[in-house]
Amino acid sequence: MNYALIIAGGSGNRMGQDIPKQFMHVDDCPIIVHTLLAFERHPDIHGIAVVCLDGWQTVLRSYANQFSVTKLKWIFKGGDSGMESIHNGIYGLREEGCQGEDLVLIHDAVRPLLSQDIISSNIAICQKYGYAITGIRCREAILESEDGFSTTKSIPRDKLIRTQTPQTFRLRNIIEAHEEAAVRGIENSVASCTLMAELGGREMHIVPGSEKNIKVTTVEDLEILKALMHTQKDSWLK
Numbered sequence: 460m461n462y463a464l465i466i467a468g469g470s471g472n473r474m475g476q477d478i479p480k481q482f483m484h485v486d487d488c489p490i491i492v493h494t495l496l497a498f499e500r501h502p503d504i505h506g507i508a509v510v511c512l513d514g515w516q517t518v519l520r521s522y523a524n525q526f527s528v529t530k531l532k533w534i535f536k537g538g539d540s541g542m543e544s545i546h547n548g549i550y551g552l553r554e555e556g557c558q559g560e561d562l563v564l565i566h567d568a569v570r571p572l573l574s575q576d577i578i579s580s581n582i583a584i585c586q587k588y589g590y591a592i593t594g595i596r597c598r599e600a601i602l603e604s605e606d607g608f609s610t611t612k613s614i615p616r617d618k619l620i621r622t623q624t625p626q627t628f629r630l631r632n633i634i635e636a637h638e639e640a641a642v643r644g645i646e647n648s649v650a651s652c653t654l655m656a657e658l659g660g661r662e663m664h665i666v667p668g669s670e671k672n673i674k675v676t677t678v679e680d681l682e683i684l685k686a687l688m689h690t691q692k693d694s695w696l697k
């Protein structure tokens with residue numbers, strides 16, 4: 460079985476709005492629902508779990524009913540960090556009876572424009588190689604700066620991959636990683652892929668992502684999201 464684990468436990472401080480960004484509406488539909496519908500539409504996704512910010516579970520459930528998200532099976536409690544939210548989600552899935560061999564596609568609630576192809580490729584690459592990370596090659600020149608104001612140093616971009624989500628694992632592998640992280644005192648890795656790299660010994664394979672698979676972090680991202688949705692209509696769903 461293949462399960463989507465949507466992480467929506469963040470409060471969206473950088474967006475600076477009254478409500479968490481995953482619940483803000485774009486095109487008369489909350490961002491998180493656009494995300495859920497991408498997985499709802501995919502024939503090889505068998506169920507969806509959401510790790511949700513405390514206090515928003517009832518709202519989420521009613522939006523899922525309103526927008527006919529029939530695959531939403533589980534809502535788990537959000538954590539204080541992204542890693543803790545993922546932790547709650549994977550242990551929750553295990554408690555709910557999901558099997559170690561099942562695939563878990565971990566995805567940011569605030570990346571609503573992921574395509575069906577990205578979901579398909581995550582499943583295929585994870586089945587074949589074990590660890591699937593969505594990413595795109597870095598096109599920009601990269602500078603390193605201590606203070607964000609001045610620099611004398613550039614970093615070659617040829618080998619750099621900008622990661623996105625989904626990041627996909629067999630449930631037993633992602634749980635093993637979190638167990639090892641607990642033993643080694645790794646508590647707040649930026650993402651599942653950075654956790655795997657910190658732990659070592661896990662070869663990750665890159666799934667081609669898209670510049671359109673943006674993460675809505677700031678008001679500027681929200682404007683880009685609206686523009687993409689309005690200009691592309693349904694073409695990004697393919």
Ligand SMILES: Nc1ccn([C@@H]2O[C@H](COP(=O)(O)OP(=O)(O)OP(=O)(O)O)[C@@H](O)[C@H]2O)c(=O)n1
Nearest residue numbers: 466467468469470471472473539540541544568
């Ligand atoms: N404790 C957290 C923090 C983040 N996330 C989720 O991880 C994704 C990416 O995180 P980010 O954009 O950093 O979200 P926020 O933490 O909400 O934003 P900010 O850092 O601006 O407060 C989002 O879907 C967010 O809801 C989560 O599940 N649990």
Ligand SMILES: C[C@](O)(CO)[C@H](O)COP(=O)(O)O
Nearest residue numbers: 541567622623624649650674
């Ligand atoms: C998981 C992620 O979206 C991959 O690009 C990213 O690492 C999330 O980072 P953030 O610090 O939560 O913005």
